[in-house]
Amino acid sequence: MSGDLPDHARTVVLGAGIVGNSLTYHLAEQGRDDILLVDKGPLPDPGGSTGHASNFLMPVEHSKEMTHLTRESIEQYKDMDTFVNSGGIELARTDERVAELERRVQSAKSWGEPAELLTPEEVEELVPYVNTDIVKGGFYSKGAGTCDPLRAGEVMRARADHATEGGLTVSPNTEVLDMHVEAGEIQAVKTDRGTVTADEVVIAAGLWSPKLAAMAGVEIPLTPAVHQLISVGPISYFEDYEGEISFPVVRDMDTQMYERQHGNDMEVGSYQHRPILWDVEDIPSIDEAPLSPTQPPLTDDAFEQSMENALEIVPELLDDPEAGVRHEIDGLLSVTPDGAPLLGPLQDVEGLWSAAAVWIKEAPAIGEALAQWMTRGWSDIDLHSSNVNRFKEWGTSREFVKDRAHEGYRKIYGIVHPREQWQSSRPLRTSAFYHRQDDLDARFFQAGGWERPQWYDSNEDLVRRYNEELDGLLRANEWDSRWWSPVILGEHLHMRDKVAMVGDMGFAIFDLLGPGATEYAERMAVGRMDVDVGKSVYTPVLAPNGGFVSDLSIVRMGENHYRVITGGSVQGPDKAHFRSHLPEDGSVQLVDRSSQLCTLGVWGPDARDVVDPVTEEDMSHEAFAPYTAQHVTIGEVDAWALRISYVGEQGWEIYAPMDQAERLWDTLYEAGQDHDIRPVGMGVYGTTGRMEKGYRLYGHELELEYTPAEAGLTFHGVKDADFVGKEAYAAGIDEENAATLCTLSVDDHRSEDGDRRFMLGNEPVLDDGEVLVDDEGRRSYVTSAGTGPTVGKHLLMAYLPREYAEEGRGLQVEYMGERYPVTVEVAGSRPLFDPENERIRS
């Protein structure tokens, strides 16, 4: 297994922490048989974050992806005999936290992980040393436990060696000096023990990953940050218990701390202290570091409050007269701008992958998922929230990463609202409409870095105007109405009655140019691409398993020219996907025009009356058919208009050069004054309008784990041309669906205490108190939630098992510890509002 460095390896994995070991093992299992695993440190503990992690796994999170990854990781640790099932308890000291723990139970049910709420007395029974006088309740995760990642690493290396029949070389004490890239492809890794050519290289080097990425000219946006932890012992209370841990791990959520037994010691960790970020260049070498490079000495003053809080919650044990602080460190770990890992192919260098910013709790499953992605093109657990390319081209600067890491540190163990917006490094990416929108008191939300109005405070009069229609749809509860405004509903109704402007949507726009464009576009999309010039096709983009990589519109601009229009927040991931499939012969070029073109939607019954008078071309229904595009001149601005609507109205998406965007805005805004045109926010575009139309959203309804047939998106049939995922897609049409995406409405919003509550998404769907599970073991949960003001109902989307997907069927949704009756409105993709799309075609 270990030996001299080879001249060549098919796969080189950089970093032998838990991530690199896991990835190596799973790659070997998936058939890679020529792998080199390199680390600059010694084995089994090369000195990275794996060596000082506190090693507990609490599976329940609000993210489905992370919960499933942690649960799968627990299975793997168990299989390697490196897991102790201690259970885990999250404590609430405040009422607000009790509500948050109810929401944790809700997420646990959605993702299929056992969990329950505990009274203070029940907490005390499980963990007698907790001071329950200051505890209002607990959340018990029975499946939680602790692992030994260093031992697991050894097992994984041995298994990889076995699986490759000796095709694995492990080279510790080997430092990477450079990465060779030619013509956009990784060629070789230069180390202090020689240079190795490679077909693919994975950076799994934890907090050193950005440094290695920079050697290849790319960016992995993370920063080293301190997590303070100390160990207190020997505690006489633990002397009667054998083994490493006999009590559940305790998370004292309101103080952002944890306390867990570790043999005769109590380990106390904190995320409460002020954020302490490190520059990777300041991290000492292994030789220079007293403990290890990632274990600098504790910053005493930052830990003072944490000590006080720990002594409050576990007073007797920590005050054991025999016990002292035996170990104390500022443990360094990797923090990313949004807290999620950085996984996948690095867009600008073919063959170079990132496996960074991964916690112990999810590392084995991420190794497996990434190995699947590398070897077959998709993973069983969808990793879209962790795609390394999500910050590409806007959020990779050191300043941005530090700002967000600083801000995000407070969210670890925090109560984070699902719509909560980041505050730092903003505005960063603004369209040319920004100042006009700001003048109208837009409330900006950020997506893909772009500032987009969510609603406009200047439209507040619409709430009064539609007072009657909004009766019963306004949210009195503070949590439900956080990051929300009734103005969104007023804006929606105004759009349905008159006309609205929406923009800039922050779309990612890629032009595909060249003689091979048609063939290439056919290969990428489910929809037929050999269509008339000017025709727009909404289409799924699939992985080989038939699951969703994306859904987007492709417009044929010319004989050899297509325009791909996709969501701004998937600009990086989608671009990486399209680029990785470009033909090798250079017959297609991909040009990213996302930042060059503004996008302005004009929609509503009066849209044509606004646009036509200021446009040189004839915009009549006869001259400009739905789902087609034309070059137009609006006022002085040469633009390109696409007759399409995500909100189900007559109108156009208008694309123009960013430098003329303000002029375009002014022209249409002025032309619309006689019709009371209102700029409206993404709250209408992305939620209320979309939900009424039943339009699916990538990352919510559409992901790798569900197919187009289940999502009701097989209207293209099966075209003749070959495309990625065709076989699975065609089979999915023939087979009976295990689940169907449905639109549901809430029948009664009243909670026990009389509050009217409004679900926000991710809630479990139940029948007779049991969460629905389909034949493939997938559980039903709310994929999107939003109010439909025109239909007068709060709408939910969810995949329901076949037998439940029938219109009129009554079910329940659990929200914040209570159940609410809901009804299936639509089984499938038929719009609830204007099902025949008469408005779009008017």
Added chain:
Amino acid sequence: MDVLACIKRVPDTGAKIVLTDDGQDIDTSSLGFTMSPHEECAIEEAIQQVEEHGGSTTVLTLGPGDADEQLRTGLAMGVDRATHLETDGEEWSPRATANAIADAVRDEDREFDLLFFGNESADTANYQVGVRVARELGLPCVAGIKTLDVADGTAVARREVSGGEEVYELDLPAVISVKEGINEPRYASMRAKMQARREEVPAETPDHTEGPGAFEKVRLETPAGDDSDAEILGEGPAAVPNVVEVLGDDVEVL
């Protein structure tokens, strides 16, 4: 009995020590600080003597403002009070250091019965401050002590020498420089650490007086390290041919 322990803030270094570009200091940009290991034992010894005989303990340091961190460690271990002779961060010579400590001891309201020092500091290792303070105060002094018994105003101190040990009897008050091994320093409890952080540690500015016998630092150098690789020749009996080859051909002892 009143007992004093004197300590020094030193860099907590790993195996490899990095110097600043001008060779005047250790590069501490990514290092933490601690006190010298012998001095941890000095504090522990002070605490144990007072636990046994009653009285009070004081910890003293001469060093930069941040050296209060090491004083708080002493307080957290159980020392009663701390004295900080605050400098501007420059390294003081052993003589100047000893003069300042002696001045501080003279200014104290109490008279110390025992003054503990670490045998030598972990960074400069001058082996001088304890003995210079003793001379300045006219007190008896022993160094390198690994066993100490105090009774009836007399200290019996032992130090290891090759083939045996030397035993000294000193009348108190006395200066004693201790070595690691004299005791097992305790870990501070969490509550004590927290309380120590909140205690006031008064700082005074000592007079800087050099005198005859002072020396000056020219620059620091790191000794050449041993970069040679170790090679595993094999395991069990299978290793024998390789071992024979190395002993015979390479080392030429066979």
